[in-house]
Amino acid sequence: MEAKGKDKREVEFFGKFILCSNNEDNFIKIDGNETRFWVLKVPKITTEETDYLNHLNREVPAFLHFLKHRQLHSKNLTRMWFHPSQLKTPALKKLLANNRNRVEKELATILLMGMDHFNIDDIQLCPIDALQLLNRTRIKTDLTQLRRLLKNSWKLENQKNTLCYQRLVWWQDGSIEQREAKGRYFNISRSFLIENFDELMNAED
CATH class of the missing domain: 1.10.10 (Arc Repressor Mutant, subunit A)
Known part of the structure; x- marks a missing residue:
């Protein structure tokens, strides 16, 4: 952390970054044995939604109910929670293939x-x-x-x-x-x- 006119200092940090790109093939360099990335291909929007905020407000209670009563399908097997095999999506395989020399x-x-x-x-x-x-x-x-x-x-x-x-x-x-x-x-x-x-x-x- 570095404020203007002050010396920088280290602070504890734990976070997750979401990277978005239209480039499916090589938007990021990933090693074949990397287990920190979960690459998903987001479906295209078929219809334009103009009343999005009202939809979100109506869905919040249902989403909170889902989070409270859901059953977890993954056990905490690693520090990243998910087993590496669960992260091998088609989108990840495509990215890794194009990352190869x-x-x-x-x-x-x-x-x-x-x-x-x-x-x-x-x-x-x-x-x-x-x-x-x-x-x-x-x-x-x-x-x-x-x-x-x-x-x-x-x-x-x-x-x-x-x-x-x-x-x-x-x-x-x-x-x-x-x-x-x-x-x-x-x-x-x-x-x-x-x-x-x-x-x-x-x-x-």
């Missing part, structure tokens, strides 16, 4: 394309494989960024030991195939990609 989006697209082509639900991937796949799209990245993406952003764990796996290869003529390789690969599931990137894919379609 281009490397993530392109890699997810390529992996889903490979899964569709081979009719599989999981793909094994080493960072060097991801680098070679992304080189076909001419996106500039490196092994350090890709390893950080898979471990920190996507929260995946690679194999502890070197094992055989089916490596996804994308050739210059546009064809793709799987070849046997060895490495400490990450296992990426279709369900993970759909959960985190499906809103983005639908938006691009």
